[in-house]
Amino acid sequence: MSQSYDRGLVEDFGRWREFSAGMWAWVFHKFTGWVLVGYLFTHIAVLSTAISAAGQTQAIAAENDVYTTVITALESLLVVRILEVGLLAVAVFHILNGCRLLLVDLGIGLDSQDKSFYASLVLTGAIVVASVPTFLAGVFG
Amino acid sequence: MSTHVPETETETDTEAETEVEHSEPLAPAQEERMRKKAEARADREERARQEAAERATGDDDTVHLKVFRFDPEVEGKQEPRFDDFHVPYEKGMTVLDALIYARDTFDSSLTFRHSCRQAICGSDALFINGRQRLGCKTQLSDLDQPVRVEPLPHAEVEKDLVVDMDHFYDQMEAVEPYFDADELPDGELDEQRQTRENREKVKMSTRCIWCGACMSSCNIAAGNNEYLGPAAINKAYRFAMDEREGTERKQHRLNILEQENGVWRCQTQFSCTEVCPKDIPLTEHIQELKREAVKSNLKFW
Ligand code: HEM
Ligand code: SF4
Numbered sequence: 001m002s003q004s005y006d007r008g009l010v011e012d013f014g015r016w017r018e019f020s021a022g023m024w025a026w027v028f029h030k031f032t033g034w035v036l037v038g039y040l041f042t043h044i045a046v047l048s049t050a051i052s053a054a055g056q057t058q059a060i061a062a063e064n065d066v067y068t069t070v071i072t073a074l075e076s077l078l079v080v081r082i083l084e085v086g087l088l089a090v091a092v093f094h095i096l097n098g099c100r101l102l103l104v105d106l107g108i109g110l111d112s113q114d115k116s117f118y119a120s121l122v123l124t125g126a127i128v129v130a131s132v133p134t135f136l137a138g139v140f141g
Numbered sequence: 142m143s144t145h146v147p148e149t150e151t152e153t154d155t156e157a158e159t160e161v162e163h164s165e166p167l168a169p170a171q172e173e174r175m176r177k178k179a180e181a182r183a184d185r186e187e188r189a190r191q192e193a194a195e196r197a198t199g200d201d202d203t204v205h206l207k208v209f210r211f212d213p214e215v216e217g218k219q220e221p222r223f224d225d226f227h228v229p230y231e232k233g234m235t236v237l238d239a240l241i242y243a244r245d246t247f248d249s250s251l252t253f254r255h256s257c258r259q260a261i262c263g264s265d266a267l268f269i270n271g272r273q274r275l276g277c278k279t280q281l282s283d284l285d286q287p288v289r290v291e292p293l294p295h296a297e298v299e300k301d302l303v304v305d306m307d308h309f310y311d312q313m314e315a316v317e318p319y320f321d322a323d324e325l326p327d328g329e330l331d332e333q334r335q336t337r338e339n340r341e342k343v344k345m346s347t348r349c350i351w352c353g354a355c356m357s358s359c360n361i362a363a364g365n366n367e368y369l370g371p372a373a374i375n376k377a378y379r380f381a382m383d384e385r386e387g388t389e390r391k392q393h394r395l396n397i398l399e400q401e402n403g404v405w406r407c408q409t410q411f412s413c414t415e416v417c418p419k420d421i422p423l424t425e426h427i428q429e430l431k432r433e434a435v436k437s438n439l440k441f442w
């Protein structure tokens with residue numbers, strides 16, 4: 001028997017230029033899903049500073065308890081504000097495309113699955129742009 | 142579809158062979174005639190060569206193919222490479238026509254499968270300009286040049302454009318791709334009639350030509366050799382949805398499909414649906430079988 005030649009990775013994500021809408025939707029959905037999981041951990045870490053802050057009534061009133069200091073320190077950083085915009089983008093896309101996948105699972109509108117993917121992208125873009133003033137408010141002040 | 146490309150070979154070879162046979166001394170007149178013929182022959186050959194060269198270099202009516210080459214059995218060809226072929230373009234020419242021309246004219250070792258040349262035998266699914274397509278169903282005029290022709294991804298390459306299809310066929314067999322009704326009609330010659338509606342339902346799924354394009358395009362099938370893949374699931378759909386088979390048989394089919402590497406591996410990337418040359422709505426069929434599997438397990442449905 002002849003040996004055969006395995007073309008390896010070239011055939012997989014090396015071909016990303018040739019992906020069609022449904023494939024991109026899948027890649028983005030996996031990516032955003034795992035980013036959200038990652039965020040969940042940092043989210044819990046930051047919020048748990050409230051545990052040690054709990055009960056320090058005086059510190060809370062003076063706004064220098066652990067939780068408030070951590071949150072205000074983070075929110076004063078430009079990177080954090082930009083990351084928040086990114087988080088919103090990721091979450092919005094995941095939710096919109098999640099709804100698209102729900103429709104796909106129910107067998108509704110499978111012929112326009114590419115259009116609903118583009119719609120998710122456009123809507124995500126619009127919502128993210130609209131959110132920028134809110135997220136960046138005061139950070140440059 | 143495929144068009145026939147007329148043969149353009151000159152007849153010089155046969156003439157040459159018959160004439161060299163004379164061994165006895167020739168009459169001067171005969172010698173003279175032979176000499177003239179030889180000259181004329183050389184002339185014709187030269188013209189043919191020039192024409193071929195012109196065709197090869199003229200850029201408006203030749204097509205530039207870049208073809209994947211690999212031959213494990215020849216020392217110098219074990220390292221895969223791309224060969225360039227410049228094929229004279231004829232109106233209506235398909236990628237398969239161009240490959241046939243290249244093989245017949247330039248390099249007889251160029252290897253690829255083909256048979257019907259009309260998109261029905263399923264033997265020439267290739268990776269053309271980054272997409273799984275049938276060579277015989279793809280017009281050169283629809284493609285950007287150079288036209289890159291490669292063997293199907295996610296299959297072992299045997300030689301040049303030929304890939305090993307065994308695994309694909311195994312998956313197709315795994316879903317028991319034949320009609321098998323619970324009950325046969327009483328009379329031996331009785332027909333097993335199907336309602337028009339039911340026929341309409343399975344119509345698209347019956348069109349599969351076993352070309353393997355869908356399987357090759359599927360990212361999940363690429364990473365998981367156990368996954369049945371779109372073509373096999375579509376084949377199962379064709380029978381599971383056939384009302385003539387009966388509930389018992391359908392349950393058996395769903396049991397095969399709902400296993401770990403059956404329908405649930407599909408992540409609705411739509412790649413298969415995108416490439417299927419017979420326009421079978423594969424993702425739709427897979428999704429419908431997922432719902433059927435859920436329904437048959439949730440008895441309160
Ligand atoms: C309204 C909100 C959400 C909707 C509608 C939604 C929808 C979906 C759907 C339908 C899938 C399945 C994709 C498939 O079929 O392949 C999915 C996958 C996933 N989601 Fe969400 N999701 C939401 C929120 C979240 C959140 C908050 C997280 C993170 C904590 C998350 C993490 C993931 C991950 C990691 C996956 C991929 C799972 C895998 O690898 O198969 N999702 N989501
Ligand atoms: S389903 Fe379509 S792409 Fe897949 S093997 Fe059949 S004809 Fe080819």
Ligand code: FES
Nearest residue numbers: 257258262263277
């Ligand atoms: S040669 Fe038969 S499908 Fe192309």
